[in-house]
Amino acid sequence: MDEVVGKIVDNKQIIFKGYIEGVPKESDMELRLGNKIKLEAPKGSAAFLVKNLYLSCDPYMRTRMRDFHASYIPPFLPASVVQGFGVFKVIDSDNPNLKPGDIVSGFTGWEEYSLLHDTEQLRKVEADNDIPLSYYIGLLGMPGFTAYAGFYEVCAPKRNERVFVSAASGAVGQLVGQLAKLHGCYVVGSAGSNQKVDLLKNKLGFDEAFNYKEEPDLDAALKKYFPEGIDIYFENVGGSMLDAVLLNMRIHGRIAVCGMVSQTGIGAPDQQGIRNLLSIVPKRVKMQGFLQSDYLHLFGRFVEEVGSLYKEGKITYLEDMNEGLESGPAAFAGLFTGKNVGKQVICVSRA
Amino acid sequence: MDEVVGKIVDNKQIIFKGYIEGVPKESDMELRLGNKIKLEAPKGSAAFLVKNLYLSCDPYMRTRMRDFHASYIPPFLPASVVQGFGVFKVIDSDNPNLKPGDIVSGFTGWEEYSLLHDTEQLRKVEADNDIPLSYYIGLLGMPGFTAYAGFYEVCAPKRNERVFVSAASGAVGQLVGQLAKLHGCYVVGSAGSNQKVDLLKNKLGFDEAFNYKEEPDLDAALKKYFPEGIDIYFENVGGSMLDAVLLNMRIHGRIAVCGMVSQTGIGAPDQQGIRNLLSIVPKRVKMQGFLQSDYLHLFGRFVEEVGSLYKEGKITYLEDMNEGLESGPAAFAGLFTGKNVGKQVICVSRA
Numbered sequence: 001m002d003e004v005v006g007k008i009v010d011n012k013q014i015i016f017k018g019y020i021e022g023v024p025k026e027s028d029m030e031l032r033l034g035n036k037i038k039l040e041a042p043k044g045s046a047a048f049l050v051k052n053l054y055l056s057c058d059p060y061m062r063t064r065m066r067d068f069h070a071s072y073i074p075p076f077l078p079a080s081v082v083q084g085f086g087v088f089k090v091i092d093s094d095n096p097n098l099k100p101g102d103i104v105s106g107f108t109g110w111e112e113y114s115l116l117h118d119t120e121q122l123r124k125v126e127a128d129n130d131i132p133l134s135y136y137i138g139l140l141g142m143p144g145f146t147a148y149a150g151f152y153e154v155c156a157p158k159r160n161e162r163v164f165v166s167a168a169s170g171a172v173g174q175l176v177g178q179l180a181k182l183h184g185c186y187v188v189g190s191a192g193s194n195q196k197v198d199l200l201k202n203k204l205g206f207d208e209a210f211n212y213k214e215e216p217d218l219d220a221a222l223k224k225y226f227p228e229g230i231d232i233y234f235e236n237v238g239g240s241m242l243d244a245v246l247l248n249m250r251i252h253g254r255i256a257v258c259g260m261v262s263q264t265g266i267g268a269p270d271q272q273g274i275r276n277l278l279s280i281v282p283k284r285v286k287m288q289g290f291l292q293s294d295y296l297h298l299f300g301r302f303v304e305e306v307g308s309l310y311k312e313g314k315i316t317y318l319e320d321m322n323e324g325l326e327s328g329p330a331a332f333a334g335l336f337t338g339k340n341v342g343k344q345v346i347c348v349s350r351a
Numbered sequence: 352m353d354e355v356v357g358k359i360v361d362n363k364q365i366i367f368k369g370y371i372e373g374v375p376k377e378s379d380m381e382l383r384l385g386n387k388i389k390l391e392a393p394k395g396s397a398a399f400l401v402k403n404l405y406l407s408c409d410p411y412m413r414t415r416m417r418d419f420h421a422s423y424i425p426p427f428l429p430a431s432v433v434q435g436f437g438v439f440k441v442i443d444s445d446n447p448n449l450k451p452g453d454i455v456s457g458f459t460g461w462e463e464y465s466l467l468h469d470t471e472q473l474r475k476v477e478a479d480n481d482i483p484l485s486y487y488i489g490l491l492g493m494p495g496f497t498a499y500a501g502f503y504e505v506c507a508p509k510r511n512e513r514v515f516v517s518a519a520s521g522a523v524g525q526l527v528g529q530l531a532k533l534h535g536c537y538v539v540g541s542a543g544s545n546q547k548v549d550l551l552k553n554k555l556g557f558d559e560a561f562n563y564k565e566e567p568d569l570d571a572a573l574k575k576y577f578p579e580g581i582d583i584y585f586e587n588v589g590g591s592m593l594d595a596v597l598l599n600m601r602i603h604g605r606i607a608v609c610g611m612v613s614q615t616g617i618g619a620p621d622q623q624g625i626r627n628l629l630s631i632v633p634k635r636v637k638m639q640g641f642l643q644s645d646y647l648h649l650f651g652r653f654v655e656e657v658g659s660l661y662k663e664g665k666i667t668y669l670e671d672m673n674e675g676l677e678s679g680p681a682a683f684a685g686l687f688t689g690k691n692v693g694k695q696v697i698c699v700s701r702a
Contacts, residue, residue: 251423282640284642289631
């Protein structure tokens with residue numbers, strides 16, 4: 001280890017400037033230089049001092065950028081360090097469960113080093129040379145688990161069912177589609193560029209994929225790919241796509257909703273409104289909002305199953321790696337313009 | 352029996368004139384005189400000739416008034432007799448399961464006498480002097496069963512949960528509220544007149560009720576009656592009420608949707624659109640469209656349970672009885688303006 005316990009070092013940070021409305025922009029966050037940190041976990045604090053390696057850009061973080069306290073997660077504090085999921089290395093620890101050198105995933109700060117107290121969402125990462133460390137905030141982290149819990153627990157899939165995934169090349173959607181294929185389903189994904197469509201079909205194994213930006217009539221596009229309708233819709237975008245899907249659901253279909261963030265504003269209500277909700281009655285459709293955090297009892301099984309599938313080559317995972325803490329604000333804002341191809345990750349340090 | 356088998360008699364009918372858009376009007380149907388019918392079930396036909404006693408006005412019938420064949424039920428034929436649920440008496444039968452004098456509920460025509468073939472949805476009514484015959488198309492018929500199946504099977508209620516019912520004095524809503532009270536829930540209903548609100552509170556036993564037409568801010572009204580939020584919403588209306596409810600659901604709340612017909616157009620998409628659907632994610636709300644016909648295995652249990660509750664005086668049921676077949680078109684149109692107080696029934700004949 002290069003980091004000497006007790007040393008005082010420079011600690012670059014990404015700061016959340018203040019509450020926003022609408023779509024996040026790069027300028028909503030800024031790099032702060034000049035912060036110093038002592039690489040030490042004070043005795044009696046139960047805290048631990050970590051070096052951040054990989055930081056996760058996730059759409060849910062937008063809900064923390066507004067001054068709204070009744071959500072399941074509190075807002076960021078203006079002028080404070082951005083927080084999110086990360087993978088980090090313990091430098092010093094006053095916590096009996098952690099020791100220097102441990103690799104851990106959990107909530108951390110968008111900075112080079114963090115003194116952490118919260119152990120609630122922490123998971124030790126077992127060394128495995130076949131799995132990149134960054135995957136523990138993607139494929140094997142919250143986004144992957146969202147796909148796993150949402151697909152198996154909320155969608156309750158059956159073999160040969162017809163599955164549609166929006167934002168299908170994203171951190172969650174790409175795994176949903178692959179799990180659905182492994183489950184024996186017919187799977188179609190939508191994405192916002194021809195490059196992504198190509199990846200869905202040729203790298204991620206979707207049966208079909210389309211660029212929603214090139215479809216003037218989403219209802220017609222869905223009817224083309226699902227002439228007999230959709231059994232399962234894994235909803236990531238909301239808005240006009242959801243409205244078109246509602247017209248194409250099959251009887252007893254299921255819609256799992258983990259977010260509608262790519263095209264519509266969280267916080268701001270959907271400006272256009274969903275007009276075809278009525279169709280859930282004759283089709284007896286179930287629409288279920290969910291959060292992965294309700295299914296954490298399954299997390300161990302998830303890591304084992306999906307980790308094995310990955311190592312067997314049966315699952316692949318696309319990451320969009322951004323180099324350096326400085327890349328954070330642009331990487332985060334890029335989530336909302338569809339700039340990222342795959343899971344958006346910030347690499348602060350590789351070790 | 353006054354009706355002599357084999358006699359040819361006048362048969363007044365209510366005719367569906369042709370496909371409509373928007374809200375049904377009285378003029379969409381008309382009385383037809385001059386039809387004659389022979390009071391006889393032809394040998395070898397397996398048919399049965401019935402005298403119609405009570406006919407049911409139900410919101411779902413609007414879905415049959417448009418030229419749309421992909422629904423769960425086909426459209427009416429223009430210039431043909433309106434069809435719907437009814438209670439009727441068998442005059443003559445070539446069907447081995449039915450004999451003259453039997454009282455039966457099921458699909459029939461809006462006319463004085465009908466020659467029926469379909470035995471799929473028929474149920475014999477067991478003579479019970481304590482239960483009005485008309486209740487077999489209301490409390491103990493499709494609307495009552497919609498309430499029963501929707502509340503118990505879709506909403507999965509728990510004691511002490513907070514239940515909101517819209518269109519609460521209607522054929523379905525009034526039973527949902529009473530079942531919820533018997534289940535130990537806190538129950539609030541909304542309706543469209545002060546008379547209905549009074550009935551909900553003072554006759555049907557709701558904890559609270561309000562006139563949505565007198566509430567300029569539905570969100571504020573719901574927050575007043577549900578300061579801790581809503582666990583279960585039995586959805587009958589859609590539109591702005593649903594949008595307000597979505598803002599007030601509790602975590603893991605359930606919304607059972609059997610129709611959104613009172614305020615919004617079936618067939619026509621909701622003009623305004625639902626804007627707060629996003630809130631189902633942080634609240635993990637399940638929204639489930641359903642049809643009572645998926646739960647028919649429970650029908651026997653339903654009739655026994657709800658029939659007993661009624662006879663024990665634990666449940667009451669409001670009917671809006673319209674005298675004479677001629678009253679049909681206005682009675683049906685009245686459903687969509689909130690004119691009816693309770694279950695809308697047409698009495699063709701009392702015996």
